[in-house]
Amino acid sequence: MSQTAIRIRELTKTYGNHRAVDGLDLDVHAGEVFALLGPNGAGKTTTVEILEGFRDRDGGEVSVLGTDPHGATRAWRDRIGIVLQTSGGLDLLTPREILRSTAKGYRASRDVDEVLEATGLTAKADDRISGLSGGQRRRMDVALGIVGRPELLFLDEPTTGFDPQARRDFWELIRGLAHDGTTILLTTHYLDEAEHLADRVGVIAGGRLLALDTPAALGGRQSQEATVSWEEGGTRQNVRTATPTTEVASLAARFGGEVPELTVTRPSLEDTYLGLIAPHVTDERQEVPA
């Protein structure tokens, strides 16, 4: 396999007179988990659907597993897995039945019992889909996305509607797939999800890439000042500093021991993300022309 799973150059897509993707350049490396972040209407789904071969582009070059997805073959499609935002139909069948018949369409499919186990659906394997909860149906979507043993998995907002435990279980599943070498392109609005899962994140707004880095380093997070905060005289004191250890040491000396309600924080990924996209969105989520 090539070292670059997805290569995007100067990608454009226009709906009417609205440019949804506006000259996007991006590489996703083979074997990494890449999270695409951005506000509603940023162009994430449009981009991902072009990569999946479901939408045509207006301009630019796209290569997915070495192939242009426009007019891609069945053999190429066998190598990718897709988990879309919504699912439906097949209510009268069971997860086991659906997975068995889907698995037959692939040359090197995963064992169905293994997929049921990995997605936490073993107990529901023989129940009708109509009897599954929203979160369980979402797991079923994921099960369908991985049963073909894809080299590259697209996950579009995979944990929407999951309870906290289900989200943690799902993260474990994704980490396991990544560990086994599956390349994963994830779109999500949950910054904690991106932080837990992604090797790198790309932030897009107005169809353009605003930032690209590891979650820890995005937007210069590592070098941003920390906030040291404590209680004193009945009020909360806050100091922003590049040397929080020195600040805490001097507070400890001044208080002669424990500093009341002491916290040291750095900007979260969410803080950094919101700062990055702020110039590009209004309250109505309309993009401001650059």
Ligand SMILES: Nc1ncnc2c1ncn2[C@@H]1O[C@H](COP(=O)(O)OP(=O)(O)OP(=O)(O)O)[C@@H](O)[C@H]1O
């Ligand atoms: N089929 C379409 N026809 C016309 N406009 C569209 C179509 N699909 C998307 N758009 C517009 O293109 C822009 C990008 O939409 P897209 O769905 O790619 O955004 P997104 O980043 O996935 O948003 P969300 O986070 O809400 O899913 C939006 O302004 C949207 O209204």
